[in-house]
Amino acid sequence: MAERTYGPEYGFQTRAVHTGNDVDKDTGAIKRPITLANCYELPYDPSTLNWSSADKALYTRNGGVNQKYLQEKIAALEGTEDSVVLASGVAALSGVFFTFLKSGDHVVSSKVTYIAVYRLLTEHLKNKYGIEATLVDTSDPEAVKAAIRPNTKLIHVETPGNPTLGVSNIAEIAKIAHDRGILFSVDNTFASPYLQRPAELGADLTVESLTKYINGHGDALGGAVSGKKELIDQIRLQAMVNLGGAISPFNAWLIMRGAVTLPLRMRQHSESALKVARFLKNDPAVRFVAYPGLESDRGYPIASRQMKNGFSGMISFGLKGDADAHNRFVSHLKVITSAVSLGHDESLIVFLGPDDERQYLYPEEFHGGFFRFSVGLEDTEDIIGDIRQALEKAGFRN
Numbered sequence: 001m002a003e004r005t006y007g008p009e010y011g012f013q014t015r016a017v018h019t020g021n022d023v024d025k026d027t028g029a030i031k032r033p034i035t036l037a038n039c040y041e042l043p044y045d046p047s048t049l050n051w052s053s054a055d056k057a058l059y060t061r062n063g064g065v066n067q068k069y070l071q072e073k074i075a076a077l078e079g080t081e082d083s084v085v086l087a088s089g090v091a092a093l094s095g096v097f098f099t100f101l102k103s104g105d106h107v108v109s110s111k112v113t114y115i116a117v118y119r120l121l122t123e124h125l126k127n128k129y130g131i132e133a134t135l136v137d138t139s140d141p142e143a144v145k146a147a148i149r150p151n152t153k154l155i156h157v158e159t160p161g162n163p164t165l166g167v168s169n170i171a172e173i174a175k176i177a178h179d180r181g182i183l184f185s186v187d188n189t190f191a192s193p194y195l196q197r198p199a200e201l202g203a204d205l206t207v208e209s210l211t212k213y214i215n216g217h218g219d220a221l222g223g224a225v226s227g228k229k230e231l232i233d234q235i236r237l238q239a240m241v242n243l244g245g246a247i248s249p250f251n252a253w254l255i256m257r258g259a260v261t262l263p264l265r266m267r268q269h270s271e272s273a274l275k276v277a278r279f280l281k282n283d284p285a286v287r288f289v290a291y292p293g294l295e296s297d298r299g300y301p302i303a304s305r306q307m308k309n310g311f312s313g314m315i316s317f318g319l320k321g322d323a324d325a326h327n328r329f330v331s332h333l334k335v336i337t338s339a340v341s342l343g344h345d346e347s348l349i350v351f352l353g354p355d356d357e358r359q360y361l362y363p364e365e366f367h368g369g370f371f372r373f374s375v376g377l378e379d380t381e382d383i384i385g386d387i388r389q390a391l392e393k394a395g396f397r398n
C-alpha cells in the first residue's frame with residue numbers, strides 16, 4: 001500500500017481520521033494496536049544508547065509507540081511541527097513552566113485560568129523556586145504590555161478562559177511577546193484545534209488538556225504541548241523523561257480514537273451551546289450568561305475573528321437566587337450531570353459558589369456564584385427542556 005501521510009494539503013477532518021493510524025505490519029489489521037509493553041528490545045550493543053533520550057523507543061517513559069502516534073495526530077491538528085503528549089493537561093502546563101522558567105524569572109499570565117495554573121504561579125513556583133507572576137486581564141493587550149518586566153520570560157494566556165470565558169486576542173499578544181523576545185503559550189483547551197489554532201495566530205506553544213474535547217468521551221486523562229520541534233524536544237526530555245509525566249499507552253490509544261470525531265463533535269457542541277445560551281439569555285430566572293458566541297458578549301468581537309466554525313460548548317451563567325437556589329436547580333436536572341470536567345459526550349454542570357477564593361479575579365457579575373456548563377451531545381431540545389423543568393421544580397417560576 002502507498003505510504004500514508006497526511007500533511008496540510010489535506011483537510012482537518014481527513015487529518016483527524018487518518019493521522020497517526022496505519023495498517024499494522026504484523027497482522028494487517030487496519031487499526032494500530034495498543035502496545036502496553038513497558039520496554040522495547042535493545043540493540044546489539046546497548047552501551048551506545050543515551051538512557052535519558054526520547055529519540056528511540058526504549059522504555060515507555062522515553063516514548064512508547066502509542067504516544068508517538070498520538071503526537072503525530074495532535075501536531076497535525078494544531079498545524080505544528082511537533083507535539084508532546086503527557087499524563088494530563090496539568091502535566092502539560094507544568095511541563096511548559098518547569099522547562100522554560102528558572103529562579104528569578106517572571107511570568108505574565110491571564111488572571112482567570114485553570115486553577116492549577118493559579119496554584120503553580122501564585123504558590124508553588126513563587127514560594128519554592130522564586131519565580132514571580134503577574135496576573136492580568138489578558139483581554140486587554142495594553143494590560144499585558146504594562147505587566148512586562150525586563151526578566152519576563154513567558155506570557156501565558158487561556159482563551160476562552162476557564163471558568164469565566166474571557167477572550168484574549170492571540171495574534172496581538174503574540175506580537176507583543178515576540179517584539180520583546182518572550183515565549184508565548186496559549187491554553188487552547190476550551191476551543192480545541194478544530195475551532196482555534198493558536199500556532200497559526202503566532203503562539204509558540206499550544207497547550208491542550210486532551211481529557212476534554214480532544215478525547216471527548218470522559219474516559220481518559222491526557223495533555224499535550226505543541227509547537228516547534230526545538231521547543232517540544234526540551235519539554236519531552238524534562239517533563240516526560242526526567243519528571244515522569246508520561247501518558248499510559250492505553251489512554252493514548254483511547255484519545256487517539258476519540259480525536260477522530262473531534263470536528264463533528266465540536267460542530268454539534270457549538271451549535272447546541274449557541275441555542276442554549278440564547279435560551280438562557282432570554283429566561284427571566286437567569287441573572288447573566290457568558291458565551292463568546294453571543295453577539296452581546298464582551299468576548300464576541302475577538303472570538304468571532306480568531307475562532308472558526310463555532311464558539312465551542314462552554315457557557316457560564318448565574319441564576320437570580322442564592323447558593324441554595326443554584327444547588328436546588330441542579331438537584332432537579334435529569335439529562336445534565338453535576339460533575340467537574342468538560343468537553344465530554346454528556347452535558348456537565350458545576351456550581352462555583354460565592355466563597356471561591358479567586359472571585360476577586362472574576363468580572364463583577366460572577367460574584368455571588370455561577371455555573372460552568374459544558375453543553376454535551378444530547379439532543380438540544382432535551383438539554384433546554386431539562387433546564388426548563390429544573391427551573392420550574394426549583395421554584396423559579398413562582
Ligand SMILES: *Cc1c(COP(=O)(O)O)cnc(C)c1O
Nearest residue numbers: 088089090114162189209211222
Ligand atoms: C481541565 C483543564 C486543564 C487541566 O487538564 P487535566 O487533564 O485535568 O489535567 C487545563 N486547562 C484547562 C483550560 C482545563 O479546562
